[in-house]
Each structure stands twice: as C-alpha cells, then as structure tokens.
Amino acid sequence: MSAVSTDPVERLEAALGISQTAPRKRMLVIVNPYATTVSDRLKNLVVYALRGSYDVEAVDTQKQGHATELGRQAAREGYDAVVAFGGDGTLNEAANGLAGSATALGCLPGGRTNVFCRILGIPHDVVDATEHLLQMADRWTTRAVDLGTAGERRFLFSAGLGLDASVVEQVDAHPQLKARFGEYYYTMITLRLFNRHYLRRPPQLEASMAGQRLEGISAFVQNAAPYTYFGTRRIDVGEGATLHSGDLSAAVLRRANLADIPTLAWRALSRRAEVSSHRQVSACSGVSEVEIRSRDERPLPLQVDGDYIGQFDQVSFGIQPAALQVVA
Numbered sequence: 001m002s003a004v005s006t007d008p009v010e011r012l013e014a015a016l017g018i019s020q021t022a023p024r025k026r027m028l029v030i031v032n033p034y035a036t037t038v039s040d041r042l043k044n045l046v047v048y049a050l051r052g053s054y055d056v057e058a059v060d061t062q063k064q065g066h067a068t069e070l071g072r073q074a075a076r077e078g079y080d081a082v083v084a085f086g087g088d089g090t091l092n093e094a095a096n097g098l099a100g101s102a103t104a105l106g107c108l109p110g111g112r113t114n115v116f117c118r119i120l121g122i123p124h125d126v127v128d129a130t131e132h133l134l135q136m137a138d139r140w141t142t143r144a145v146d147l148g149t150a151g152e153r154r155f156l157f158s159a160g161l162g163l164d165a166s167v168v169e170q171v172d173a174h175p176q177l178k179a180r181f182g183e184y185y186y187t188m189i190t191l192r193l194f195n196r197h198y199l200r201r202p203p204q205l206e207a208s209m210a211g212q213r214l215e216g217i218s219a220f221v222q223n224a225a226p227y228t229y230f231g232t233r234r235i236d237v238g239e240g241a242t243l244h245s246g247d248l249s250a251a252v253l254r255r256a257n258l259a260d261i262p263t264l265a266w267r268a269l270s271r272r273a274e275v276s277s278h279r280q281v282s283a284c285s286g287v288s289e290v291e292i293r294s295r296d297e298r299p300l301p302l303q304v305d306g307d308y309i310g311q312f313d314q315v316s317f318g319i320q321p322a323a324l325q326v327v328a
Contacts, residue, residue: 025080025140027106029058030067030094032086035110036179037126046085046108046130053137061090071097071105079103080140081327083133085126087111088156089307095147096154099323104142106133106327112182113229113306116156119243120328136327144322145243148223150315154323155304158227158237161292161315162203162218162253165301166193169308183230191261198256204295207252209287216252216282219292221317223248228306235268237275240285246321250290251276251283290317 027050031043047058061067067084071094074082083106084094091107098105108129109117123129147154170189171178177185197203202217220227224243226234238249256264260280267273276283292315294300299311 024053024055025137026078027054027056027081027083028070028074028079029056029083029085029108030070030090031058031060032067032084032090032110033060034175035086035090036112036175038086038110042126043085046126049130050083050133053134061086061093065093067093068097070094071103074098075101075103081106081142083108083327085110088113088115088305091116092154092156092305092307095156095324098325099147099154099320102325104325104327106136108133112178115158115226115228115306118229119157119224119226120326122328133327142325142327145324145326146223146246147320147323148221148248149318149320150221150302150304151312153304153309154320155223156324157222157224157243157305159221159302159304159317160219161205161300161302161312162216163190163193163198164218164220165303165308166197168303168306169301172308186230194256194261199258202255203298203300205252205300206293206295207250208291209250209284209289212282212284214252214254214282214284215295216254217256218253219290220251220253221248221290222250223319225249230269233269233271235275237268237281238283238285239274239276244322246319247286247288248290248317248319249283249285250287250317251281254280254282256280288319291315292317 050056067090071082075098081104082094084091085108095105107117109124109126150159167190207214207219220237222238222241225236227237228235238251241249267275267278294313299313301311302309
C-alpha cells in the first residue's frame, strides 16, 4: 500500500490528475551525412541540444532509400516524430516511410534549397530551426498535410517529367559543384541540356487531366507552392495547390526555342509575371489525377522533390489528402 503524500501541492496535483513530469517525446533524427551543409560536428551539436527536451536517437543514412526504411520502422515502433536532417530528398524518403502513420515528420535544413522547410515556415538556418524544435517540446502540436503521388512514389511539393528532371540528374552527379555553385550550376546545366537536347529533338509527352489532352516537352506537377527556389526567389509553375487543398496543379511546356528562353526565365524569377501565362505553357489547377506518357517511345526522366528517381514510359499522378503528420 503506497503512502499518501503530505505535501499539499503534490496532493492537489494528484487530485486534479496533473503529472509532475510529462513524458518526453521520442524522436528519431535521420541524418544525411552527404547533404550540403551537414557535418559530424554540426550533427553532434544539434543532437546534443535536442536531447535537452526529447528522447532522441540519431541515425545516418547509408544508401538511397534508407531514410524510407528508417521512417517506416520508427512509425512501427511508435516514435512521436522523425526529423530529417538533410535536403529535400531526405525529407521525401522519410515522408514515404511515414505516410499514413501517426508519427510526425519534422525537418532540419541541411540541403542547398530546403524547399519543404520553407513551405512549412521553418527557419532556413539550422540553429534557428533547432531552436524551433526545442520550443515545440513545450507546446507539441502536429498537423496533417497532403501528399502527391507519382506512381508508387509520394512527393511533398513538386514533381517533374522532362527538362527539370534531366537537370536534377546531371546536377546530382556532381555534388561538389552543386554545393559550391548552387543555383548558378543549375542554370549552367539547364542551358546546356536545353541547347543539346531540347532545341534539336526534344522528348515528346502527352498529359491527360481534367478532360484535357496536352502535348509538350516537359510537365510539372505541384502538391504545394512554390515549385522550387532560385536562391531566395521562389519559382511558381502551376497555381492553386497547397498542402491542405486536396488537389494538384499541373503545367505543360508545349515547346521551346531560343526566343522563349528569356521570357520563360523572366517569368520564373519575376515577382509579378506568371509562368503559367506564358504562350508556350498550358496550366491546370484543382485536379486530382494527371496521366503523363511518352509519345515517341523515349522514356521520360522523373524527379520528385528535387530527387531524380529514374526514367518511365508513363507516370500516373494523384493526391493523398491529409496523409502525413508534420511538426510545424
């Protein structure tokens, strides 16, 4: 028989059902050691800080797809949150492992662009983002967001078939140049690929959505906005889709020549003009399904959330409303 406390504060807390020490949230930090701004010293400092408020375990990714395996295992084991410390590719993999579970996804910016962190309003600086997570320990809340699907692969904010996927493939093949020159390296690769492959004999695709059939050379699908960033400038392609809208937006670049490059680039970087209003772009919003297939028997390169995942003859895009819990 347990003794009854004589302390009036403890007795009042017991009567009201108030716990003196709330259980700490369990957190798995998935670290991409090859991400642009991640180092062992920074990882250790971040994990040390988080352990002041959470029950934290940290694991480095070892291979492509490892973050998905770790996220799925963490969900099975009942972790409260999985925090991806890396770029958007690491976040995408973790989200694919957590989709449909009660375990929430958090993020610490470790990549070059960190689009999803910015969409959630999480600070771009890793120190400020860590402080944000520490503050969340005292007012823990999560919210559900939509996930886009590209075949079997889910995505957080954007996916593309064609030129941008080819650019991602080429850029990721040279991580040191990507880290050193950033968006300017992307620009160089884009111009090179455009001149070599999209001016002479571009791939041909057909997109079916909302009762329309659109032909073109590249397609862009969004589950959120923006599509990506160029430095500090956001780039929007489609319009209307948000993380809570329950639908997608899509756009097709019908064709492009040298005369189109300046106007497309200006609209992409302008704060006033819209890419979707360009004469060579057809856009559609409020759609739940998009089917895209090759028209010339050449497989189409696909990227999701800035991560190149391969070439496909046909890809079906869809939406999974409220499929992922996030900490933000």
